[in-house]
Amino acid sequence: MDFTDNPQIALALDYLQNTGKNIFLTGKAGTGKTTFLHYIKKKAFKRMVVVAPTGVAAINAGGMTIHSFFQLSFGPQVPGASEEKNKTYKLRAKKIKLIRSLDLLVIDEISMVRADLLDGIDRVLRRYRDKSKPFGGIQLLMIGDLHQLPPVVKDDEWRLLQAHYPSPYFFHSIALQETGMVSIPLKKIYRQVDEIFIALLNKVRNNQMDEQELQQLNSRYRSELPADEEDYITLTAKNAPAHSINKQKLSALSGKSFVYKASIDGDFPQHAYPTDENLELKIGAQVMFIKNDLQMERRFYNGKIGRVVAMNEEGVRILCQGDSEPIWVENMEWTNVKYDLNKQTKEVVENVVGSFSQLPLKLAWAITIHKSQGLTFERVIIDAANAFAHGQTYVALSRCKSFEGIVLRSELAFASVKTDTLVKQHSEAAENNFPKKEDLQQAKREYQQSLILDLFDFKKIRIQFNILERLFLEHNLTISEKALQNFLDTQNKVEKDLVAVAKKFIPQLQGYFQQPPMPQDNTELQNRLRKAAAYFYPRLRACWDFVFGD
Template sequence: MPAIVNEKRQLAYDFILHTNRNVFLTGKAGTGKTTFLHEIKQLSSKRLAVVAPTGVAAINAGGVTIHSLFQLPFGPLVPGAAGQESKKINREKIKLFRTLDLLIVDEISMVRADVLDGIDEVLRRYRHRSEPFGGVQLLLIGDMQQLPPVIRDEDWAFLKPHYETGYFFGSRALRKTPYIAIELQHIYRQSDQRFIDILNGIREKRVTRAQLDDLNQRYIPDFKPDDSEGYITLSTHNTVAQQINNQKLGALTNPVHTFEATIEGEFPAHAYPTEARLELKVGAQVMFVKNDISRDKLFYNGKIGRITDIDDDFIYVKCPKETETLVVDRLEWTNIRYSLDATTNEIKEEPIGKFIQYPLKLAWAITIHKSQGLTFEKAIIDASSAFAHGQVYVALSRCKTLDGLVLRTPIPSHSIKTEMLLEEFHEQVQLQTPDEQELWNSKQTTQENLLLDLFSFDRSDYLLNKALRLARENASSLDEGIDQLLTQLKSLFSEKAAGLAIRFRRQLPAYFAESLLPEENQPLQERIRKAGTYFKDLIHHELLPVLYVCPTESDNKLVQESLRESLDELEKELFIKMHCFDSCRTGFDALAYLKSRNESDLIFQPNRKSKERRKTGDATESSGSKAGTSLYKALTKWRDDLAGENDSAGYMVLPRKTILELSRIRPTTTEELLTVKGFGKTKVKMIGEEVLAIIRAFSDEEPRTSPPMPVPASKEKPPKTPSPALSLTLFREGKSVQAIAQERTIAVSTVEGHLAQFVSTGDLSIHDLIPVEKAEAIRAYLETHLPKTLTEAKSGLDDTVTYGEIRMVYNWILAGKEKP
């Protein structure tokens, strides 16, 4: 596995892996920026995606183009333009965006400011709207002294009102995003200090007259090397390069061999690494366009050689100063897209296309633009027509040595173009270079923010209040039980979750004040482990079970959908919290926390929906039979048919609550029908007989659960006693748990759960419920073995111990010193 080998690269790696700081990684040509990118892909455990501005750059970086991943329109993107296209993004890609930790943008010097803002718009749309780039960490790689973005005059006319510059650092989103800059210094491509000094002088626009004169000594008029020497010409324009290659190939008398690439799946033409129709001859000068990934490493991207033979299967290439002839076979390039693995929920590179061809192209000449990132032993530089900033520097820096470089024309000083804007940016970059102390501070801040996020229930509180408000504002069209259950959930949540979390958060600054990273602070880690276990169990065993049974059926479909959406959001938020707390069972680790948060977001499936469907069926059943269900369906169908005939809403004929009540008590006379809420004399007169006829048809299937009891119209129903409180009242009256369960027709475990709540509040003593010796034995086991779940605890205890008793003792412990 590759290793980060110098101090600057290690610093950059540590910032990317251990903090959420945005990083601009720059450096001179040949300092290993592309190598660093591939190391990050192999070493980082973060969910990442790699993008580049062009197809070839994306293939070389092992990523995809910016426009394909973010589905940005081509052409200038005025602020807001990316949002319309992003509406077409499919659900799987949206999930990918929502779980992305790190976005790597290669060749950032060629990325326009508006394109970077397009990325920002898409990420904010599907992640955090208030944070630049949706809160995703950025790694921007490139050298601003190399090739600039291509901006046509007509495009700039659209962009100029919104941007001071077209360079990436003119991005409006990036200006709101603090980032550090790290410049790689060690040059791997050149070793001659004299040549390095000349290149640095040109790059930084401070080349001296003596250095320029020294460079121009490499101008050799009418230089015509022997083809065997392996020189390649670098020109500013593609037409010049093509003309040279065609002339040289045509001058060879050997027959042309044509090789057609095999293209499978999706592989766009603009990303082809070489010609799809490759025409070669024996004697042609060629360049390898791919690195040899075998152990022998016989060739690299940019290596020059000459074809010595061609047969049916192979092309034979001899490189200067090498005795062995290389046997070249077809190789494969893969076009990828990012997707989510259904099993691991990791971001994976999914192959969507292949380009299979010999890794060669004619190489008597190449454009400077296409030479970026390549290395040549010998090159002829034709930069007299340099029209863009950085072209001269890119061309010269492709060469390994000054002696291997020949100038077609002298390099005039005016061709070394200076942009004051870039000079100012470079000065700013130097001020943004971090040191080890800033790295430590950033690690600390990142870990502290993650902990504050972990112990914040603000969003859960917001969603719960939203659902409660919806239920109360629309009480007339919802089941009566919804308000009671949400009120119960709110009370439980406020007391046991939000309140305790706030107190825990207030204690964190004292731990943060110590000169330790949270991951290394053992007293804090111990508190987090205990608190994580408490909150995880609280959500799993107390909060979610109440949420699961909240009814949302309503005749008002808009109210029903709004309430269901709110409860689904709340369930998802609590589900993610539960998994995040579970990740802390062995202590807090920032990367493990991030992974758990992302994975739980992906694997979440609303459990409440299925439980609600079962509960709705139960509500319409009578004494466990299906008769009530059938009657409910029959009444609903009759109601909907009648409403359709009269072009009215179903609830105008019979509200859902009334149908539920009819299904439960099944009146068979007009007098009994008048006792049902929703039936007055007028409605009885209009539809009473039809309703009674439907009910009578089902009356023989099963007896009623209880006879209807007339309720005087002048009296209001007494307020209902909450279910746990009723169990407590019966227990205090001297009834056993089994007797309470039988009287209330509920499960023994449900009664135990009710009473366990009052153990945690101190309203009941544990010894009122469990014998002293048994309670102490359970307590000793829990404190000694620290089981992670009730199931694990049950398996380690005597068979006479019930889950309810474990929960009671657990709450007894929490009520004491173990509460966070």
């Protein structure tokens, strides 16, 4: 991926690689947020895991759900409540080791993550990492668009949470407000090329529609809907209308139906199925690809619409508008991953624990706006008969490549084209506080300093030796006097030769940190660190050999 023409993505990458700052990567629909996520997953700059609020989002992002990874309940995470009340489940030893090894936590679709859920993550990370630091000191990369799908909170849940939070949005998380974040809005739009349409979408997004612009939008209203053969997809606010449209359209087709049964292996939860387990199709059915083609030709992509023109037990042929030849489609595989820590390399590894194999297709006369997030269509019919949640109008309109590709089933009122005031204010603040060059340099300096100081923080070794001391004393009748004395001698060396010396050395380091050069460019500091390494390494090695043997 080339970032030379996208300074915001290059900046996000610099912050990600070279600082410990929390990052909110946002931007309008089609600005490359998902592409960026897949890029950093491949490059693996830091030991990281990817989580998302829903099963489908997690599978698409190649990660796990927040609730599964952190063992959090689906109820409200009330600040100050006991773990039992919040139903935080204990983690296994392997998961704890993994959490302690992480440098980076990536949260996709952050707009759907509630503030209390983010604070639930904070509590788990503090418990198993550093209690004194928000999120246990781990760096967060949060990806999403607040102008799209909002967090869901029921009335009875909000009654419990409203005393603690001004709103359910993630940016009101107590832990996040304590630590702060750098907001980087992406600017370049890859989905639409029509400047007039982009300007209109921006008006919807920013609550700036006037009467003339609303009339312009409503010029896409059609009392008679396009014919089926024109490959329009209807976007609905709720599940029931989409399901009903697909069922009616499929039933209206003559001919025999085929039911394609998915092959499910291992652990793959039903709520994360990317398409129907039993997918019923007929000749003439309108379908949508839900995966990108892995072959060199890139014949299809996630969101491409076509029609079934032939099928047998092995697969189907799909003809898409503009294509001269139908595409032969067979089963593709989705995997469910869990993260583990490689004992030898200490690297985070993805273990496939389950798979779902099925035709990468869905019936697509209609889908919900929620499920259309992240997709691009040539032609859409927008069903605005039901009340839209904040952001749904923008999501629906921005799915389409062009203004001419949109058809409205009913005219939009101002009430339908609405953005939450809090979201608007937060987005404006992010634009006005875009990170400056000096902000990045200071963040890099702080990150390098923290990495150096961590090298000489031996408190954890002291704590482990104190635990060992307690065990030795509890079992002193079964442990030889010589073994006990060897332990006490080693413990004394830890205190005297490591902890005490490091305590005196750290103020010297902080003196070097006051000098103008960055730590990586400070020759005096580098020489001092080499001498420190020559002193500390053999003494640390002796501790290791005592505990684990030669």
